[in-house]
Amino acid sequence: MKPGIFRIAVALTLFVAAFIFCTVYFRNNIVPTVMGSAIAEVRAMCTNSVNLAVTAVVGGGLEYDDLFSVVKNEDGDIEMVQANSPEINMIAREIANLAQANLDELGLKEISIPIGTFTGLALLMGLGPDVTISVMPIGSALCDFVSYFTSAGINQTLHKIYIDVHATINIVTPIDEPTITVKAEVLVAENLIVGNVPQFYFGGTVQNGGFLDLAP
Numbered sequence: 014m015k016p017g018i019f020r021i022a023v024a025l026t027l028f029v030a031a032f033i034f035c036t037v038y039f040r041n042n043i044v045p046t047v048m049g050s051a052i053a054e055v056r057a058m059c060t061n062s063v064n065l066a067v068t069a070v071v072g073g074g075l076e077y078d079d080l081f082s083v084v085k086n087e088d089g090d091i092e093m094v095q096a097n098s099p100e101i102n103m104i105a106r107e108i109a110n111l112a113q114a115n116l117d118e119l120g121l122k123e124i125s126i127p128i129g130t131f132t133g134l135a136l137l138m139g140l141g142p143d144v145t146i147s148v149m150p151i152g153s154a155l156c157d158f159v160s161y162f163t164s165a166g167i168n169q170t171l172h173k174i175y176i177d178v179h180a181t182i183n184i185v186t187p188i189d190e191p192t193i194t195v196k197a198e199v200l201v202a203e204n205l206i207v208g209n210v211p212q213f214y215f216g217g218t219v220q221n222g223g224f225l226d227l228a229p
Contacts, residue, residue: 046138047146048189050126055150055184058122059195062115063154063178067199070108071176077204080158080174091208094172096160104176105156112154112178119150152182152195159198165205173203 079100084093124147129140157177165171180195 046130047126048184048186048191050130051124051146051148051186052184052191052193054124055122055148055182056193056195058119059116059150059152059180059182059193060197062119063112063180063195063197066108066112066115066154067176067178067197069111070104071199071201075104075174075201077172077174077202080202081172081204083204083206085208089208091206094206101158105158108176108178109154109156112156112180113152116150116152116154116180116182121147121149123147146186146188149185150182151185152180154178154180168208170206171203172206174201175199176201 080097082095082097083091084095086092123145125143125145127138127141128144130138155178157179159175159177161173161175163171163173176197176199178197178199182193182195184191184193
């Protein structure tokens with residue numbers, strides 16, 4: 014092999030090796046670190062959007078009797094705890110729709126990350142001037158009502174109702190597109206039921222100390 018061709022082959026091999034090393038290092042060290050910072054900021058924004066939706070719909074509080082009714086027989090014994098499905102469905106839809114609208118309004122966001130973070134070195138994390146990257150959160154929100162029965166003493170059962178909002182967010186950035194989940198669980202009503210709560214519960218079975226998902 015001629016010296017000139019040999020030098021070209023060596024230079025090309027070194028270039029390819031350096032390119033592969035930089036690509037692997039960037040993917041394994043820099044991308045996770047940078048995306049970790051971006052995800053933390055986006056998660057905070059999305060969590061706030063979901064919480065605002067819940068607060069806007071139920072900020073004034075919900076009465077237990079608006080959501081459930083305790084049905085008793087002629088002897089005063091509890092026959093069932095019945096859900097007000099139309100009201101529950103309406104509230105769940107309002108929260109889900111508002112949370113979705115809040116997420117859609119986020120749009121394109123610019124996040125500032127210190128340049129030292131791009132090195133992937135812990136010693137330089139958070140140091141240096143900021144580098145701005147654009148992120149686009151794209152999410153979908155779902156709302157469930159979750160009901161818990163827990164023993165509260167002899168012949169007493171505490172019934173708690175939570176609103177459970179789940180949002181799945183796809184974060185579009187120039188270097189990666191991770192997906193995160195944002196969850197908000199808010200206690201909206203509770204009631205201390207005196208008497209034996211039957212196992213029959215609005216068409217399903219519930220054990221004391223367990224829970225029933227009331228997703229509409």
